[in-house]
Amino acid sequence: MNPRVIVLVVLSAACVAAAPFVGGSLDGAQGDYILQQLRIPRVLMAVLVGGTMGLVGACYQTIFANPLAAPSTVGTTAGATVGAMMAVVLGTPAWLEDFGFPVMALAAFIGALVVSFVISLISTSGRARVNDVLLAGIAMTLAAGAISTGLQYTADERQLQAAVLWSLGHLSQVGYRGVLMLLPFVVLCGAVLLLQARALNSLLGGEDRAHSQGVDVPRLRALVLGVGALAVAGCVAWCGPIAFVGLIVPHFVRLFVGTDRRRLLPLSFIAGAGFLAACDTVARLALPDRELPVGVLTAGLGAPLLVWLIASQRKS
Amino acid sequence: MASDLSLENVSVAAGRKVLLDAVSMRVAKGQFLALVGPNGAGKTTVLRAALGLTDATGSVILDGSPVRQWKGLERAARAAWLPQHPAVIEPVTALELVCAARLRFHEPRHASESAALAALERAGVAAFAGRAVTTLSGGERQRVAVAALLAQDAPLLLLDEPANHLDPGQQIALYRLLGELWREGRGVLCVTHDVNLLGWLGEPARVRVAGLRDGRVAFESRYDAPELPALLSSLFEIEMRALHVDDRRLLVPAGGAP
Numbered sequence: 001m002n003p004r005v006i007v008l009v010v011l012s013a014a015c016v017a018a019a020p021f022v023g024g025s026l027d028g029a030q031g032d033y034i035l036q037q038l039r040i041p042r043v044l045m046a047v048l049v050g051g052t053m054g055l056v057g058a059c060y061q062t063i064f065a066n067p068l069a070a071p072s073t074v075g076t077t078a079g080a081t082v083g084a085m086m087a088v089v090l091g092t093p094a095w096l097e098d099f100g101f102p103v104m105a106l107a108a109f110i111g112a113l114v115v116s117f118v119i120s121l122i123s124t125s126g127r128a129r130v131n132d133v134l135l136a137g138i139a140m141t142l143a144a145g146a147i148s149t150g151l152q153y154t155a156d157e158r159q160l161q162a163a164v165l166w167s168l169g170h171l172s173q174v175g176y177r178g179v180l181m182l183l184p185f186v187v188l189c190g191a192v193l194l195l196q197a198r199a200l201n202s203l204l205g206g207e208d209r210a211h212s213q214g215v216d217v218p219r220l221r222a223l224v225l226g227v228g229a230l231a232v233a234g235c236v237a238w239c240g241p242i243a244f245v246g247l248i249v250p251h252f253v254r255l256f257v258g259t260d261r262r263r264l265l266p267l268s269f270i271a272g273a274g275f276l277a278a279c280d281t282v283a284r285l286a287l288p289d290r291e292l293p294v295g296v297l298t299a300g301l302g303a304p305l306l307v308w309l310i311a312s313q314r315k316s
Numbered sequence: 317m318a319s320d321l322s323l324e325n326v327s328v329a330a331g332r333k334v335l336l337d338a339v340s341m342r343v344a345k346g347q348f349l350a351l352v353g354p355n356g357a358g359k360t361t362v363l364r365a366a367l368g369l370t371d372a373t374g375s376v377i378l379d380g381s382p383v384r385q386w387k388g389l390e391r392a393a394r395a396a397w398l399p400q401h402p403a404v405i406e407p408v409t410a411l412e413l414v415c416a417a418r419l420r421f422h423e424p425r426h427a428s429e430s431a432a433l434a435a436l437e438r439a440g441v442a443a444f445a446g447r448a449v450t451t452l453s454g455g456e457r458q459r460v461a462v463a464a465l466l467a468q469d470a471p472l473l474l475l476d477e478p479a480n481h482l483d484p485g486q487q488i489a490l491y492r493l494l495g496e497l498w499r500e501g502r503g504v505l506c507v508t509h510d511v512n513l514l515g516w517l518g519e520p521a522r523v524r525v526a527g528l529r530d531g532r533v534a535f536e537s538r539y540d541a542p543e544l545p546a547l548l549s550s551l552f553e554i555e556m557r558a559l560h561v562d563d564r565r566l567l568v569p570a571g572g573a574p
Binding site for chain 2: 062065198199201202204205206207208209211212213214215216254258259260262
Protein backbone atom coordinates (compact mmCIF):
# COMPACT_ATOMS: atom_id res chain seq x y z
CA MET A 1 0.00 0.00 0.00
CA ASN A 2 1.12 3.55 -0.73
CA PRO A 3 3.02 4.83 2.36
CA ARG A 4 1.29 8.21 2.03
CA VAL A 5 -2.09 6.50 2.38
CA ILE A 6 -0.87 4.75 5.53
CA VAL A 7 0.40 8.04 7.01
CA LEU A 8 -2.92 9.77 6.30
CA VAL A 9 -5.00 6.96 7.80
CA VAL A 10 -2.80 6.58 10.89
CA LEU A 11 -2.72 10.34 11.49
CA SER A 12 -6.50 10.65 11.16
CA ALA A 13 -7.13 7.61 13.36
CA ALA A 14 -4.74 9.00 16.00
CA CYS A 15 -6.61 12.33 16.05
CA VAL A 16 -9.93 10.54 16.54
CA ALA A 17 -8.64 8.06 19.13
CA ALA A 18 -6.83 10.68 21.22
CA ALA A 19 -9.54 13.35 21.09
CA PRO A 20 -11.74 12.09 23.99
CA PHE A 21 -8.75 11.80 26.34
CA VAL A 22 -7.26 15.24 25.75
CA GLY A 23 -8.24 17.91 28.27
CA GLY A 24 -9.19 17.97 31.95
CA SER A 25 -8.81 15.00 34.31
CA LEU A 26 -11.05 11.98 33.73
CA ASP A 27 -10.64 10.47 37.21
CA GLY A 28 -13.51 9.03 39.18
CA ALA A 29 -17.20 8.73 38.43
CA GLN A 30 -17.38 12.28 37.13
CA GLY A 31 -14.53 11.55 34.76
CA ASP A 32 -16.31 8.43 33.49
CA TYR A 33 -19.43 10.47 32.89
CA ILE A 34 -17.53 13.20 31.03
CA LEU A 35 -15.75 10.63 28.88
CA GLN A 36 -18.71 8.42 28.06
CA GLN A 37 -21.59 10.87 27.93
CA LEU A 38 -19.93 14.03 26.68
CA ARG A 39 -16.63 13.49 24.92
CA ILE A 40 -17.12 10.16 23.11
CA PRO A 41 -20.44 11.11 21.47
CA ARG A 42 -18.90 14.44 20.57
CA VAL A 43 -15.94 12.77 18.85
CA LEU A 44 -18.28 10.32 17.11
CA MET A 45 -20.23 13.30 15.83
CA ALA A 46 -16.97 14.87 14.59
CA VAL A 47 -16.22 11.64 12.71
CA LEU A 48 -19.64 11.59 11.04
CA VAL A 49 -19.80 15.30 10.23
CA GLY A 50 -16.15 15.81 9.28
CA GLY A 51 -16.09 12.62 7.23
CA THR A 52 -19.29 13.54 5.41
CA MET A 53 -18.11 17.05 4.65
CA GLY A 54 -14.78 15.75 3.32
CA LEU A 55 -16.41 13.07 1.16
CA VAL A 56 -19.15 15.33 -0.21
CA GLY A 57 -16.63 18.11 -0.87
CA ALA A 58 -14.46 15.73 -2.92
CA CYS A 59 -17.51 14.60 -4.91
CA TYR A 60 -18.77 18.15 -5.49
CA GLN A 61 -15.34 19.32 -6.67
CA THR A 62 -15.41 16.53 -9.26
CA ILE A 63 -18.92 17.01 -10.61
CA PHE A 64 -18.53 20.78 -10.79
CA ALA A 65 -14.96 20.47 -12.17
CA ASN A 66 -14.12 23.27 -9.79
CA PRO A 67 -11.86 23.23 -6.72
CA LEU A 68 -14.07 25.81 -5.01
CA ALA A 69 -17.17 23.62 -5.05
CA ALA A 70 -18.21 22.45 -1.58
CA PRO A 71 -21.43 22.11 0.41
CA SER A 72 -20.96 25.67 1.61
CA THR A 73 -20.56 27.11 -1.90
CA VAL A 74 -23.35 25.32 -3.78
CA GLY A 75 -26.08 26.42 -1.39
CA THR A 76 -26.60 23.28 0.71
CA THR A 77 -25.35 24.82 3.94
CA ALA A 78 -27.13 28.12 3.33
CA GLY A 79 -30.44 26.32 2.71
CA ALA A 80 -30.08 24.45 5.98
CA THR A 81 -29.32 27.71 7.76
CA VAL A 82 -32.52 29.33 6.47
CA GLY A 83 -34.55 26.33 7.60
CA ALA A 84 -33.06 26.40 11.08
CA MET A 85 -33.51 30.18 11.39
CA MET A 86 -37.18 29.83 10.43
CA ALA A 87 -37.66 27.21 13.13
CA VAL A 88 -36.00 29.46 15.72
CA VAL A 89 -37.65 32.74 14.78
CA LEU A 90 -41.12 31.64 13.70
CA GLY A 91 -41.37 29.20 16.60
CA THR A 92 -42.51 25.61 16.65
CA PRO A 93 -45.77 24.02 17.79
CA ALA A 94 -45.59 23.18 21.49
CA TRP A 95 -46.92 19.66 21.00
CA LEU A 96 -44.04 18.83 18.69
CA GLU A 97 -41.50 20.05 21.24
CA ASP A 98 -43.28 18.15 24.01
CA PHE A 99 -43.06 15.05 21.87
CA GLY A 100 -39.30 15.57 21.64
CA PHE A 101 -39.32 16.03 17.92
CA PRO A 102 -36.13 17.69 16.61
CA VAL A 103 -38.00 20.50 14.84
CA MET A 104 -34.95 22.68 14.20
CA ALA A 105 -33.05 19.76 12.70
CA LEU A 106 -35.98 18.89 10.47
CA ALA A 107 -36.39 22.51 9.35
CA ALA A 108 -32.69 22.76 8.47
CA PHE A 109 -32.98 19.52 6.60
CA ILE A 110 -35.93 20.77 4.55
CA GLY A 111 -34.12 24.06 3.80
CA ALA A 112 -31.04 22.23 2.50
CA LEU A 113 -33.12 19.86 0.41
CA VAL A 114 -35.14 22.68 -1.18
CA VAL A 115 -31.96 24.48 -2.29
CA SER A 116 -30.34 21.24 -3.49
CA PHE A 117 -33.50 20.32 -5.37
CA VAL A 118 -33.40 23.63 -7.24
CA ILE A 119 -29.70 23.15 -8.04
CA SER A 120 -30.39 19.55 -9.15
CA LEU A 121 -33.16 20.79 -11.48
CA ILE A 122 -30.75 23.28 -13.03
CA SER A 123 -27.99 20.69 -13.37
CA THR A 124 -30.25 18.17 -15.10
CA SER A 125 -31.86 20.67 -17.44
CA GLY A 126 -29.42 19.50 -20.12
CA ARG A 127 -28.46 22.98 -21.24
CA ALA A 128 -26.76 24.08 -18.04
CA ARG A 129 -22.97 24.11 -18.09
CA VAL A 130 -20.92 23.31 -15.02
CA ASN A 131 -20.24 26.94 -14.18
CA ASP A 132 -23.94 27.81 -14.53
CA VAL A 133 -24.73 25.32 -11.80
CA LEU A 134 -21.98 26.64 -9.53
CA LEU A 135 -23.12 30.21 -10.10
CA ALA A 136 -26.69 29.19 -9.35
CA GLY A 137 -25.41 27.68 -6.08
CA ILE A 138 -23.64 30.91 -5.19
CA ALA A 139 -26.79 32.90 -6.04
CA MET A 140 -28.87 30.59 -3.83
CA THR A 141 -26.31 31.04 -1.04
CA LEU A 142 -26.58 34.83 -1.29
CA ALA A 143 -30.39 34.70 -1.37
CA ALA A 144 -30.49 32.32 1.59
CA GLY A 145 -28.09 34.61 3.47
CA ALA A 146 -30.41 37.57 2.88
CA ILE A 147 -33.43 35.61 4.13
CA SER A 148 -31.51 34.46 7.22
CA THR A 149 -30.48 38.02 8.01
CA GLY A 150 -34.07 39.20 7.53
CA LEU A 151 -35.32 36.50 9.89
CA GLN A 152 -32.75 37.48 12.51
CA TYR A 153 -33.83 41.11 12.21
CA THR A 154 -37.40 40.19 13.14
CA ALA A 155 -36.34 37.92 16.02
CA ASP A 156 -36.52 38.84 19.70
CA GLU A 157 -33.44 38.71 21.92
CA ARG A 158 -33.88 35.10 23.04
CA GLN A 159 -34.52 33.88 19.50
CA LEU A 160 -31.60 35.84 18.18
CA GLN A 161 -29.23 34.31 20.73
CA ALA A 162 -30.38 30.77 19.84
CA ALA A 163 -30.03 31.50 16.13
CA VAL A 164 -26.54 32.95 16.46
CA LEU A 165 -25.37 30.06 18.66
CA TRP A 166 -26.61 27.53 16.13
CA SER A 167 -25.09 29.38 13.21
CA LEU A 168 -21.60 29.31 14.79
CA GLY A 169 -21.40 25.54 14.36
CA HIS A 170 -20.81 23.20 17.30
CA LEU A 171 -20.52 19.51 18.10
CA SER A 172 -21.37 19.65 21.82
CA GLN A 173 -24.86 19.01 23.21
CA VAL A 174 -25.68 16.56 20.45
CA GLY A 175 -25.13 13.35 22.41
CA TYR A 176 -25.71 9.75 21.38
CA ARG A 177 -29.22 10.60 20.17
CA GLY A 178 -27.80 12.87 17.49
CA VAL A 179 -25.15 10.32 16.56
CA LEU A 180 -27.71 7.54 16.18
CA MET A 181 -30.06 9.72 14.13
CA LEU A 182 -27.28 10.91 11.83
CA LEU A 183 -25.54 7.56 11.41
CA PRO A 184 -27.98 5.99 8.89
CA PHE A 185 -27.83 9.08 6.67
CA VAL A 186 -24.06 9.08 6.64
CA VAL A 187 -23.75 5.34 6.02
CA LEU A 188 -26.32 5.23 3.23
CA CYS A 189 -25.28 8.44 1.50
CA GLY A 190 -21.59 7.62 1.93
CA ALA A 191 -22.04 4.18 0.37
CA VAL A 192 -23.90 5.63 -2.64
CA LEU A 193 -21.22 8.29 -3.16
CA LEU A 194 -18.31 5.86 -2.83
CA LEU A 195 -19.92 3.63 -5.47
CA GLN A 196 -19.66 6.51 -7.97
CA ALA A 197 -15.85 6.65 -7.72
CA ARG A 198 -15.14 5.05 -11.12
CA ALA A 199 -17.66 7.24 -12.95
CA LEU A 200 -16.20 10.31 -11.21
CA ASN A 201 -12.73 9.22 -12.36
CA SER A 202 -14.04 9.22 -15.91
CA LEU A 203 -15.38 12.74 -15.40
CA LEU A 204 -11.84 13.98 -14.63
CA GLY A 205 -11.11 13.68 -18.34
CA GLY A 206 -13.92 16.12 -19.17
CA GLU A 207 -17.67 15.77 -19.72
CA ASP A 208 -17.41 14.76 -23.38
CA ARG A 209 -14.92 11.99 -22.76
CA ALA A 210 -16.93 10.75 -19.76
CA HIS A 211 -20.04 10.55 -21.95
CA SER A 212 -18.11 8.57 -24.54
CA GLN A 213 -16.92 6.19 -21.83
CA GLY A 214 -20.49 5.48 -20.77
CA VAL A 215 -21.23 7.98 -18.00
CA ASP A 216 -24.67 9.58 -17.98
CA VAL A 217 -23.22 12.92 -16.88
CA PRO A 218 -26.45 14.83 -16.01
CA ARG A 219 -27.73 11.84 -14.04
CA LEU A 220 -24.42 11.40 -12.20
CA ARG A 221 -24.36 15.09 -11.32
CA ALA A 222 -27.94 15.05 -10.04
CA LEU A 223 -27.33 11.87 -8.03
CA VAL A 224 -24.18 13.16 -6.36
CA LEU A 225 -25.75 16.55 -5.70
CA GLY A 226 -28.95 15.07 -4.25
CA VAL A 227 -27.32 12.39 -2.11
CA GLY A 228 -24.58 14.77 -0.98
CA ALA A 229 -27.23 17.32 0.02
CA LEU A 230 -29.06 14.70 2.05
CA ALA A 231 -25.93 13.82 4.01
CA VAL A 232 -24.80 17.43 4.49
CA ALA A 233 -28.30 18.57 5.50
CA GLY A 234 -28.33 15.94 8.23
CA CYS A 235 -24.97 17.17 9.53
CA VAL A 236 -25.83 20.88 9.36
CA ALA A 237 -29.18 20.30 10.99
CA TRP A 238 -27.55 18.85 14.09
CA CYS A 239 -24.34 20.86 14.31
CA GLY A 240 -24.93 24.11 12.45
CA PRO A 241 -22.87 25.21 9.47
CA ILE A 242 -19.27 24.00 9.84
CA ALA A 243 -17.40 25.74 7.07
CA PHE A 244 -14.31 24.88 5.04
CA VAL A 245 -13.96 21.17 5.97
CA GLY A 246 -15.58 20.11 2.68
CA LEU A 247 -13.52 22.65 0.78
CA ILE A 248 -10.07 22.19 2.28
CA VAL A 249 -9.81 18.48 3.19
CA PRO A 250 -10.11 17.06 -0.38
CA HIS A 251 -7.35 19.46 -1.52
CA PHE A 252 -4.91 18.16 1.07
CA VAL A 253 -5.84 14.52 0.47
CA ARG A 254 -5.26 15.01 -3.26
CA LEU A 255 -1.78 16.39 -2.54
CA PHE A 256 -1.03 13.18 -0.58
CA VAL A 257 -2.59 10.44 -2.73
CA GLY A 258 -3.28 11.90 -6.18
CA THR A 259 -6.51 12.27 -8.09
CA ASP A 260 -7.85 8.70 -8.32
CA ARG A 261 -11.35 8.90 -6.80
CA ARG A 262 -11.21 5.28 -5.68
CA ARG A 263 -8.59 6.45 -3.16
CA LEU A 264 -9.51 10.10 -2.79
CA LEU A 265 -13.16 9.62 -1.76
CA PRO A 266 -12.67 7.19 1.16
CA LEU A 267 -9.55 9.02 2.30
CA SER A 268 -11.38 12.37 2.22
CA PHE A 269 -13.91 10.84 4.60
CA ILE A 270 -11.17 9.53 6.90
CA ALA A 271 -9.12 12.74 6.82
CA GLY A 272 -12.25 14.89 7.28
CA ALA A 273 -13.13 12.87 10.36
CA GLY A 274 -9.63 13.24 11.81
CA PHE A 275 -9.45 16.94 10.95
CA LEU A 276 -12.76 17.83 12.59
CA ALA A 277 -12.01 15.69 15.66
CA ALA A 278 -8.70 17.54 16.05
CA CYS A 279 -10.32 20.95 15.45
CA ASP A 280 -13.04 20.21 17.99
CA THR A 281 -10.47 19.21 20.60
CA VAL A 282 -8.55 22.43 20.04
CA ALA A 283 -11.81 24.42 20.14
CA ARG A 284 -12.72 22.73 23.44
CA LEU A 285 -9.41 23.70 25.05
CA ALA A 286 -8.54 26.98 23.34
CA LEU A 287 -10.21 29.33 25.85
CA PRO A 288 -9.77 28.99 29.61
CA ASP A 289 -13.34 29.66 30.66
CA ARG A 290 -15.49 28.61 27.71
CA GLU A 291 -15.50 26.65 24.48
CA LEU A 292 -14.82 28.12 21.07
CA PRO A 293 -17.46 27.03 18.53
CA VAL A 294 -15.69 24.58 16.22
CA GLY A 295 -17.20 26.28 13.14
CA VAL A 296 -15.28 29.43 14.08
CA LEU A 297 -12.04 27.47 14.27
CA THR A 298 -12.51 25.57 10.97
CA ALA A 299 -13.33 28.83 9.19
CA GLY A 300 -10.37 30.56 10.83
CA LEU A 301 -8.00 27.76 9.79
CA GLY A 302 -9.60 27.02 6.45
CA ALA A 303 -9.51 30.47 4.90
CA PRO A 304 -5.72 31.02 5.09
CA LEU A 305 -5.05 27.38 4.18
CA LEU A 306 -7.17 27.77 1.07
CA VAL A 307 -5.34 30.94 0.06
CA TRP A 308 -2.01 29.14 0.58
CA LEU A 309 -3.20 26.18 -1.50
CA ILE A 310 -4.36 28.35 -4.38
CA ALA A 311 -1.07 30.26 -4.33
CA SER A 312 1.05 27.07 -4.24
CA GLN A 313 -0.95 25.50 -7.09
CA ARG A 314 -0.45 28.61 -9.21
CA LYS A 315 3.30 28.36 -8.64
CA SER A 316 3.40 24.67 -9.62
CA MET B 317 -20.04 -6.75 -32.46
CA ALA B 318 -20.44 -5.04 -35.84
CA SER B 319 -21.13 -1.54 -34.50
CA ASP B 320 -22.08 -0.06 -37.84
CA LEU B 321 -23.11 3.57 -37.64
CA SER B 322 -25.66 5.03 -39.97
CA LEU B 323 -27.18 8.49 -40.05
CA GLU B 324 -30.31 8.92 -42.17
CA ASN B 325 -31.69 12.40 -42.85
CA VAL B 326 -30.30 13.73 -39.60
CA SER B 327 -31.10 17.38 -38.94
CA VAL B 328 -30.03 19.45 -35.96
CA ALA B 329 -31.06 23.02 -35.15
CA ALA B 330 -30.03 25.49 -32.46
CA GLY B 331 -32.90 27.94 -32.26
CA ARG B 332 -33.45 29.16 -35.82
CA LYS B 333 -29.95 28.21 -36.96
CA VAL B 334 -29.75 24.94 -38.87
CA LEU B 335 -26.58 23.05 -37.90
CA LEU B 336 -27.24 19.86 -39.86
CA ASP B 337 -29.69 19.54 -42.73
CA ALA B 338 -30.77 16.02 -43.73
CA VAL B 339 -27.31 14.49 -43.35
CA SER B 340 -26.97 10.83 -44.31
CA MET B 341 -23.80 8.74 -44.02
CA ARG B 342 -22.69 5.28 -42.97
CA VAL B 343 -19.56 3.82 -41.42
CA ALA B 344 -19.40 0.04 -41.29
CA LYS B 345 -16.88 -2.24 -39.63
CA GLY B 346 -13.44 -1.81 -41.17
CA GLN B 347 -14.37 1.39 -43.03
CA PHE B 348 -12.64 4.77 -42.74
CA LEU B 349 -14.74 7.84 -43.47
CA ALA B 350 -13.05 11.24 -43.24
CA LEU B 351 -15.29 14.24 -42.75
CA VAL B 352 -13.92 17.49 -44.17
CA GLY B 353 -15.36 20.95 -44.53
CA PRO B 354 -14.91 24.62 -43.72
CA ASN B 355 -15.17 25.91 -40.14
CA GLY B 356 -18.75 25.84 -38.91
CA ALA B 357 -19.85 23.28 -41.52
CA GLY B 358 -21.27 21.00 -38.80
CA LYS B 359 -18.54 18.34 -38.61
CA THR B 360 -18.42 18.16 -34.81
CA THR B 361 -22.23 18.26 -34.69
CA VAL B 362 -22.26 15.08 -36.81
CA LEU B 363 -20.12 13.33 -34.19
CA ARG B 364 -22.27 14.63 -31.33
CA ALA B 365 -25.42 13.45 -33.12
CA ALA B 366 -23.77 10.08 -33.75
CA LEU B 367 -23.28 9.69 -30.00
CA GLY B 368 -26.80 10.86 -29.14
CA LEU B 369 -25.42 13.96 -27.43
CA THR B 370 -27.57 16.42 -29.31
CA ASP B 371 -31.29 16.52 -30.11
CA ALA B 372 -31.68 15.51 -33.74
CA THR B 373 -34.46 14.54 -36.12
CA GLY B 374 -33.99 11.67 -38.53
CA SER B 375 -32.41 8.43 -37.42
CA VAL B 376 -29.03 7.64 -35.90
CA ILE B 377 -28.57 3.88 -35.79
CA LEU B 378 -25.65 2.37 -33.91
CA ASP B 379 -25.19 -1.38 -34.12
CA GLY B 380 -28.80 -1.94 -35.18
CA SER B 381 -30.56 0.27 -32.62
CA PRO B 382 -31.22 3.99 -32.25
CA VAL B 383 -28.20 5.42 -30.47
CA ARG B 384 -30.25 6.94 -27.64
CA GLN B 385 -31.76 3.56 -26.81
CA TRP B 386 -28.38 2.23 -25.72
CA LYS B 387 -27.50 2.70 -22.08
CA GLY B 388 -24.26 4.62 -21.48
CA LEU B 389 -22.03 1.59 -20.90
CA GLU B 390 -23.65 -0.33 -23.77
CA ARG B 391 -22.96 2.58 -26.12
CA ALA B 392 -19.39 2.81 -24.79
CA ALA B 393 -18.88 -0.82 -25.81
CA ARG B 394 -19.79 0.14 -29.38
CA ALA B 395 -18.32 3.57 -30.00
CA ALA B 396 -15.49 5.62 -28.49
CA TRP B 397 -15.06 9.34 -29.04
CA LEU B 398 -11.96 11.51 -29.07
CA PRO B 399 -13.32 15.05 -28.56
CA GLN B 400 -11.52 18.00 -30.11
CA HIS B 401 -10.56 19.72 -26.86
CA PRO B 402 -10.76 17.12 -24.12
CA ALA B 403 -10.34 19.07 -20.89
CA VAL B 404 -8.51 17.59 -17.94
CA ILE B 405 -9.60 19.30 -14.75
CA GLU B 406 -6.88 18.10 -12.38
CA PRO B 407 -3.28 16.83 -12.67
CA VAL B 408 -4.48 13.31 -13.52
CA THR B 409 -1.68 10.93 -14.49
CA ALA B 410 -1.69 9.36 -17.95
CA LEU B 411 -2.25 5.94 -16.37
CA GLU B 412 -5.25 7.16 -14.35
CA LEU B 413 -6.76 8.87 -17.40
CA VAL B 414 -6.48 5.72 -19.49
CA CYS B 415 -7.68 3.51 -16.61
CA ALA B 416 -10.86 5.62 -16.46
CA ALA B 417 -11.64 4.54 -20.03
CA ARG B 418 -12.09 0.98 -18.71
CA LEU B 419 -15.33 2.06 -16.98
CA ARG B 420 -17.45 -0.30 -19.08
CA PHE B 421 -15.47 -3.31 -17.90
CA HIS B 422 -16.49 -4.42 -14.44
CA GLU B 423 -12.99 -5.42 -13.44
CA PRO B 424 -10.63 -4.98 -10.48
CA ARG B 425 -8.17 -2.12 -10.37
CA HIS B 426 -5.10 -4.19 -11.33
CA ALA B 427 -6.88 -5.47 -14.46
CA SER B 428 -7.72 -1.88 -15.50
CA GLU B 429 -4.12 -0.85 -14.88
CA SER B 430 -2.59 -3.63 -16.95
CA ALA B 431 -5.00 -2.95 -19.84
CA ALA B 432 -4.22 0.78 -19.58
CA LEU B 433 -0.46 0.14 -19.58
CA ALA B 434 -0.82 -2.04 -22.68
CA ALA B 435 -2.78 0.75 -24.40
CA LEU B 436 -0.17 3.36 -23.43
CA GLU B 437 2.54 1.05 -24.78
CA ARG B 438 0.66 0.66 -28.07
CA ALA B 439 0.27 4.43 -28.38
CA GLY B 440 3.99 4.87 -27.68
CA VAL B 441 3.58 6.81 -24.43
CA ALA B 442 4.12 4.14 -21.77
CA ALA B 443 7.08 6.16 -20.44
CA PHE B 444 4.64 8.89 -19.39
CA ALA B 445 2.30 6.60 -17.44
CA GLY B 446 3.12 8.22 -14.11
CA ARG B 447 3.28 11.80 -15.39
CA ALA B 448 0.41 14.28 -14.95
CA VAL B 449 -1.30 14.76 -18.30
CA THR B 450 -1.22 18.52 -17.75
CA THR B 451 2.61 18.42 -17.91
CA LEU B 452 2.75 16.61 -21.29
CA SER B 453 3.20 18.26 -24.69
CA GLY B 454 0.23 18.51 -27.06
CA GLY B 455 1.42 15.50 -29.07
CA GLU B 456 2.05 13.34 -26.01
CA ARG B 457 -1.31 14.32 -24.59
CA GLN B 458 -3.06 13.40 -27.82
CA ARG B 459 -1.33 10.02 -27.86
CA VAL B 460 -2.52 9.44 -24.28
CA ALA B 461 -6.04 10.30 -25.48
CA VAL B 462 -5.65 7.71 -28.25
CA ALA B 463 -4.46 5.21 -25.62
CA ALA B 464 -7.71 5.89 -23.74
CA LEU B 465 -9.63 5.04 -26.93
CA LEU B 466 -7.66 1.80 -27.22
CA ALA B 467 -8.36 0.95 -23.57
CA GLN B 468 -12.08 1.49 -24.11
CA ASP B 469 -11.77 -1.15 -26.84
CA ALA B 470 -14.80 -0.12 -28.91
CA PRO B 471 -15.09 -1.26 -32.55
CA LEU B 472 -16.07 2.22 -33.80
CA LEU B 473 -13.87 5.28 -33.31
CA LEU B 474 -15.17 8.84 -33.66
CA LEU B 475 -12.28 11.28 -33.91
CA ASP B 476 -12.58 15.05 -33.90
CA GLU B 477 -9.51 16.73 -35.41
CA PRO B 478 -7.11 14.24 -33.79
CA ALA B 479 -4.00 15.97 -35.18
CA ASN B 480 -4.96 19.47 -34.10
CA HIS B 481 -2.06 21.50 -32.69
CA LEU B 482 0.51 18.77 -33.40
CA ASP B 483 3.77 19.34 -35.27
CA PRO B 484 4.10 17.63 -38.69
CA GLY B 485 6.09 14.67 -37.34
CA GLN B 486 3.54 14.01 -34.61
CA GLN B 487 0.67 14.40 -37.07
CA ILE B 488 2.11 11.73 -39.35
CA ALA B 489 2.90 9.39 -36.44
CA LEU B 490 -0.66 9.78 -35.16
CA TYR B 491 -2.25 9.04 -38.55
CA ARG B 492 -0.01 5.99 -39.01
CA LEU B 493 -1.25 4.73 -35.66
CA LEU B 494 -4.88 5.45 -36.63
CA GLY B 495 -4.24 3.55 -39.88
CA GLU B 496 -3.09 0.53 -37.88
CA LEU B 497 -6.19 0.66 -35.69
CA TRP B 498 -8.43 0.93 -38.74
CA ARG B 499 -6.79 -1.97 -40.57
CA GLU B 500 -7.30 -4.13 -37.46
CA GLY B 501 -11.00 -3.96 -38.32
CA ARG B 502 -12.30 -0.90 -36.50
CA GLY B 503 -14.68 1.51 -38.19
CA VAL B 504 -13.46 5.12 -38.06
CA LEU B 505 -15.29 8.40 -38.58
CA CYS B 506 -12.64 11.12 -38.50
CA VAL B 507 -13.13 14.87 -38.73
CA THR B 508 -10.11 16.61 -40.26
CA HIS B 509 -9.11 19.87 -41.90
CA ASP B 510 -6.03 18.42 -43.58
CA VAL B 511 -6.90 15.78 -46.19
CA ASN B 512 -3.20 15.15 -46.94
CA LEU B 513 -2.82 13.45 -43.57
CA LEU B 514 -5.20 10.75 -44.79
CA GLY B 515 -2.41 9.59 -47.10
CA TRP B 516 -0.47 8.35 -44.06
CA LEU B 517 -3.23 5.91 -43.09
CA GLY B 518 -2.16 3.46 -45.81
CA GLU B 519 -4.47 1.93 -48.43
CA PRO B 520 -5.75 5.29 -49.81
CA ALA B 521 -8.13 3.51 -52.17
CA ARG B 522 -10.16 2.33 -49.17
CA VAL B 523 -10.38 5.73 -47.47
CA ARG B 524 -13.62 7.63 -48.13
CA VAL B 525 -13.92 11.39 -47.86
CA ALA B 526 -17.23 13.21 -47.26
CA GLY B 527 -17.42 16.97 -47.70
CA LEU B 528 -19.74 18.90 -45.41
CA ARG B 529 -20.83 22.46 -46.07
CA ASP B 530 -23.50 24.53 -44.29
CA GLY B 531 -24.74 21.40 -42.54
CA ARG B 532 -25.22 19.41 -45.75
CA VAL B 533 -23.21 16.61 -47.31
CA ALA B 534 -21.76 18.18 -50.47
CA PHE B 535 -20.03 15.06 -51.79
CA GLU B 536 -18.64 11.66 -50.91
CA SER B 537 -15.60 10.36 -52.76
CA ARG B 538 -12.68 7.98 -52.50
CA TYR B 539 -9.47 9.60 -51.23
CA ASP B 540 -7.53 8.57 -54.36
CA ALA B 541 -10.28 9.64 -56.80
CA PRO B 542 -9.01 12.03 -59.50
CA GLU B 543 -11.97 14.35 -58.98
CA LEU B 544 -11.23 14.95 -55.26
CA PRO B 545 -9.19 18.17 -55.83
CA ALA B 546 -12.08 19.70 -57.78
CA LEU B 547 -14.58 18.63 -55.13
CA LEU B 548 -12.44 20.16 -52.37
CA SER B 549 -11.97 23.34 -54.42
CA SER B 550 -15.72 23.74 -54.57
CA LEU B 551 -16.12 22.88 -50.88
CA PHE B 552 -13.53 25.36 -49.56
CA GLU B 553 -14.13 27.91 -52.37
CA ILE B 554 -10.43 28.05 -53.15
CA GLU B 555 -8.50 26.36 -55.93
CA MET B 556 -6.91 23.09 -54.79
CA ARG B 557 -4.19 21.51 -56.93
CA ALA B 558 -2.66 18.06 -56.82
CA LEU B 559 1.12 17.82 -56.57
CA HIS B 560 2.91 14.51 -56.84
CA VAL B 561 5.87 13.95 -54.55
CA ASP B 562 7.44 10.50 -54.94
CA ASP B 563 4.37 8.25 -55.11
CA ARG B 564 2.29 10.51 -52.89
CA ARG B 565 -0.40 12.95 -54.05
CA LEU B 566 -0.56 16.17 -52.08
CA LEU B 567 -3.49 18.55 -52.35
CA VAL B 568 -2.47 22.16 -51.87
CA PRO B 569 -4.46 25.39 -51.98
CA ALA B 570 -3.30 27.41 -54.97
CA GLY B 571 -4.96 30.58 -53.76
CA GLY B 572 -7.18 31.42 -56.71
CA ALA B 573 -10.92 31.00 -57.08
CA PRO B 574 -12.03 27.42 -57.86
